[in-house]
Structures are given as C-alpha cells and as structure tokens.
Amino acid sequence: MGLSFLAPVRAILENRREGLYCIPGDFYVDPVRRVPRAIITHGHADHARTGHETVLATPQTIAIMQARSGRNCAGRFEPLDYGKPLCINDVTVTLRPAGHVLGSAQVVMEYKGYRIVAPGDFKRSPDPTCAPFEPVSCHCFITEATFGLPLFQLPPVEDELAKLMQSLRLFPQCTHVLLAYSLGKAQQLIALLRRQGLVDPILVHPSVWDVCQVYEAFGVAMGVLEKLPQNPSREKNMRGIAVMPPGRGSTGLVELFGNHRTVGASGWLHTSKGRKQRTCDLPLVISDHADWLELLRTIEETHAETVLVTHGPDAALKRALHGGPVNCAGLTEL
Ligand SMILES: [Zn+2]
Structure with a gap:
C-alpha cells in the first residue's frame, strides 16, 4: 500500500x-x-x-x-x-x-x-x-x-469497583492495598470509591499524597486522606483501603499492613497472561x-x-x- x-x-x-x-x-x-x-x-x-x-x-x-x-x-x-x-x-x-x-x-x-x-x-x-x-x-x-x-474490550469501571466494595464488606479485618499509579489512576479510583459511598479515610503512599494535593488545589475533592508515615507501625491497626504505587510489588506489604489483600487495577489484568504477571488477591480490570x-x-x-x-x-x-x-x-x- x-x-x-x-x-x-x-x-x-x-x-x-x-x-x-x-x-x-x-x-x-x-x-x-x-x-x-x-x-x-x-x-x-x-x-x-x-x-x-x-x-x-x-x-x-x-x-x-x-x-x-x-x-x-x-x-x-x-x-x-x-x-x-x-x-x-x-x-x-x-x-x-x-x-x-x-x-x-x-x-x-x-x-x-x-x-x-x-x-x-x-x-x-x-x-x-x-x-x-x-x-x-x-x-x-x-x-x-x-x-x-x-x-481488549474492558468491563465498565463501576462494575469492577463494586467488586472492591464487596471485598471490603467480606473481609473487614483486612487492609485492602489498592495498587494504582500515583498520578491519575489513584485519584480516579479514590474519587469513584467516594461516589460508591466510601466515606472512611483512605491511607495513601506519599507519592500518591503529593499528586492528590495538586488535584485538591484544582478543586478535585478526594475526601479524607491519610498520608502513609515513613516508618509505619502495625500498632496503628490499619483497616480499609491503602493506595500504593504498583512498582514495589508485594514487597514489605505484610510488614506494613499485616493482614491484607492486594487489589490490582490495570487493563492488562483483562488477559490471563496479564493476571499471571501481576498476581494479586483481587484483580480489577481498570485502565486509564x-x-x-x-x-x-x-x-x-x-x-x-x-x-x-x-x-x-x-x-x-x-x-x-x-x-x-x-x-x-x-x-x-x-
Ligand atoms: Zn499517560
């Protein structure tokens, strides 16, 4: 041609x-x-x-x-x-x-x-x-x-997030560690979870926190966020959702959160190959x-x-x- x-x-x-x-x-x-x-x-x-x-x-x-x-x-x-x-x-x-x-x-x-x-x-x-x-x-x-x-014909994002809301009800004793990129995906998911009725404070990694501050400055409400401390201790007894960038994998999550479930959020989780490469307890097919x-x-x-x-x-x-x-x-x- x-x-x-x-x-x-x-x-x-x-x-x-x-x-x-x-x-x-x-x-x-x-x-x-x-x-x-x-x-x-x-x-x-x-x-x-x-x-x-x-x-x-x-x-x-x-x-x-x-x-x-x-x-x-x-x-x-x-x-x-x-x-x-x-x-x-x-x-x-x-x-x-x-x-x-x-x-x-x-x-x-x-x-x-x-x-x-x-x-x-x-x-x-x-x-x-x-x-x-x-x-x-x-x-x-x-x-x-x-x-x-x-x-790659991905499911509606609301349906995927409903799975996370259900998991929060089924496993209230676990911290749900949502693995999402610090810019964009993290804020989208936080805002959509607020829309689904989640009002509890959400714990966020410092890199997510920094970007959330910019979003807030431009009038995008994130609800109550807590910045993950540099040296968190389990005595803090974390519950609910923690948003972390995915790069670190599952390294140290047990030390950080104790009893937890990892939640992936990626379009690549649509395929079995993607799910094998990105193992997590709850794969959500959500893409930006x-x-x-x-x-x-x-x-x-x-x-x-x-x-x-x-x-x-x-x-x-x-x-x-x-x-x-x-x-x-x-x-x-x-
Ligand atoms: Zn991009």
Missing part, C-alpha cells in the same frame, strides 16, 4: 530523534530528549520529560510536573488553558481535554487549513477527576494504541487508556481521513480500518 496519503501530514510533522516535531511551528510534542520548545500533553513521566527550555501545557499539567520533578524542571513554563487558541509561528495550537489524567490535553495543530490532533494518552471511561475527552474534528488523528487489539472499541469510536468521532498509530500495535487497527474511508499508518512510517 502506498503512503502518498501521508503527504499533507509530512508537510507539517516530522518524526525526529527528539520526538514528534511540528515543522512550521518549530516545536515538539512530548519530546523524549531536551528541546528548546515542548508542548506536553500530560504529566506522566514518559510524556513529561524534564529539562526543556520552554514547556507549554495546561496549568494543571505544569503544576503536576512541578510537584513531581521540582519547580525548575523546565527553563520556562507557558500555561495554556483548554480551548484558547495560540499562534506559534504559523501554526494555531489549541489544547482540548483528553480525559486521561488531570490537565491531560490533546494538542490540536492547524496549519493552512489542515488540522492534526495529537491526543497523547486518552481514555473514554468515567473519571470525575478530570475533564472528559472531547472529540475534535480533524484531518489527521494520531492515536495511541495501548489496547489496540480486539481482545481507551480500549479497543473506544479507539474505533474515537477515530470515527474525529472524522479523520488519516490515522497515525503510536504507543502500541498498529496491525489490528490497520486491518479494522482497511477498505473504509480512513487511511491508517504507524507513526514510525511518517
């Missing part, structure tokens, strides 16, 4: 060693190396790298970056609110909500009437802690494809990325004629879109 349909995109975007580069705008989107000017879609470390000369992002993303990496993690910060167009050289840049974490933004780039949307990571499932994904009509949509396989059907729905809603796939497999999406009105290629083919 020829890639001539990429010509209008190639006039605007280039895949460089530093990352995705907008030629007429002279800026990068989520660059992987230090650059003079970066637009950052959201605060996750694989998108929000430090050391750029100038970072343009939503005020929320800037606050998250500064809370996690220090106030001077970029030479200069340029906040841009959702929906406010900004002209950078000859490119009109607008940020639109991506529904992924607080402040996450799709970067809308318009040059000579051709519109490209780079959403970074996005999700479509309910999350009371951030503005929901807003479909933007465009010529070219650069989709992530973390779950870009038809087998769009699943397969949400990817297809989102592509349709953007009315894009060209889709570029990144952060995941592109073969299944290419097959699904083949023969239709949408041309599809991997971002690496740009």
